[in-house]
Amino acid sequence: MNKFLKVAGIFASLALISACASTGPDVDTTDTSDTMVDTGPSGPVPGTQADLEQSAGHRVFFGFDQYTLTTEAQSTLSKQAAWLKEYPETRILVAGNCDERGTREYNLALGARRAEAAKSYLVSLGVDAARITTVSYGKERPIDPRSTEAAWAMNRNSTTTITSTGA
């Protein structure tokens, strides 16, 4: 079992790298050449973070100073909800993030709003609220450190991570 989790962990971290480029809004894709992930002929292990990222997408993005869900975000979250129903023992952390174009304290509050917006949508689709914890990282955990519109758009997100597979 331990071994399985370890492997899953490696897949998860590899997939994290590739997911940045594949699901982000309108981003330079110049630095993604190293993200070829060989997941084997059968794809990621079912029920893992890598599987979630491939079958649903683990990030949704927000407009500047916004926490309302776009139709694209709703679509991603619907897929997450379906996936979570398939793996009912799984618990997740939803983290809200902001770009650097705001003050630290306000962005902490805004990140909490974004995480909550994603969580509420999942719950409205039938996911048990007890399976979801939320956290805000404000502007303290940017994915892309650059000061560009594309980087800011990437950094305004809520990110879903599996915290327990329940197994």
Add this chain to the structure above:
Amino acid sequence: MKKILTILLTAFVAAVSLALSPATAQRATIDITQGNVDPMPVAAPDFIGADEQTMGLGRDITGVIMNDLDRSGLFQVIDQRAYIQKPESVNERPRFPDWRLIKAEVLIVGEVQELSDGRIQVSTRVWDVYSNEQLGAVAFKTPADNWRRAAHKVADFVYKTLTGETGYFDTRVVFVHETGPKENRVKRLMIMDQDGANPIPLTDGLNYQVLTPRFSPTQQQITYMALFDNRPGQVYLFNIETGEQEQLGNFRGMTFAPRFSPDGRKVLMSMERSGNSDIFMMDLSTRRLTRLTDNPAIDVSPTMSPDGRRIAFTSDRGGTQQIYTMNADGTNQKRITFGEGRYQTPVWSPRGDLVAFTRQYNGRFYIGVIRPDGSGERLLTESYLEEGPTWSPNGRVIMFYRQTATRRDGSGGESQLWSVDLTGRNLRRVRTPGDASDPAWSPLLP
């Protein structure tokens, strides 16, 4: 004597009249009025010493004093190479014509003596070069290795003698020391003297990031937010003398944006529940929590007026972030900023007369001040990204952090501390060991 006081009053009156200027209200222009307020020319020959040790200390002490006075923007320290007279004793009358010749208006003469118990005595006289009068004299006794504090105390004495106001040089600053890439930044708590000397790390930065530290106005205590991985950040208390830390309460939601009340007995903060942030106040002795706002919008960044009667905070209840005030019990909430853009991080001046803030407008960030009733807004500085103002204990200088843009190749993105006076003319980098953010000024040290 008269002349000096007139000059300094002009300096402060000018600052006030700028505040009244209606042309600057609500406009995103920096108020850098290159008026006719000239810094006062001051001469400070090296403090006299009888032997090598006291002479060396004298030189060092004079350097610290000159740096303090120069950085205040109110004084222009005349280059020592221009001095004609070399004072032999702190007790002799200076040759005033020698100092008038080099255009000094004030002369600071000091002496360092070693006492029989091993401590040193730093004696200082402040002279008016034009009236030939002594304006003040002071002496401090201190262990020799504490000479920096003695120097700051002398600078505070000179400041008070010449401006009539309490100084701010014998103070410290806590801040967040930053290392590592922006995506995985190590942020630890550090403390240093107001002029950047003696930086000491207070946390190791390993298990959490330290954000938004604030000094207690009454004790050697700091409150800050600890941002963890995978669980909501929480407000902490940190005792500077013992190094002890404790989480302030244990809440399911995130607690953040802490700030002490002026009496040091309470901590105002925001608490998040189900995604919404409101303002609460915790009594530090009873640990009882009182809710102050109950609004579906975001309410953050509370700050209490020095008389304890009002609280300013940021809210987006009107659609974008603006600054509001309310009574200390949460009643009588009203908006005080109405300009374009976003107004955030209010911090009430220790004098009570102004509230410092961060304004975002047209893709730029500004540090400004406004009266608590919403009138007299003035913007002092502008850049790509700056925020987090903190007041000097005399309410004359604001320190903040400024972050540069990160270029496409990943360079840039430096974070540094800066200070600016209320006229906006005197903008200075504050020396830190590496990148720094979120400064918080201590009260005057006892």
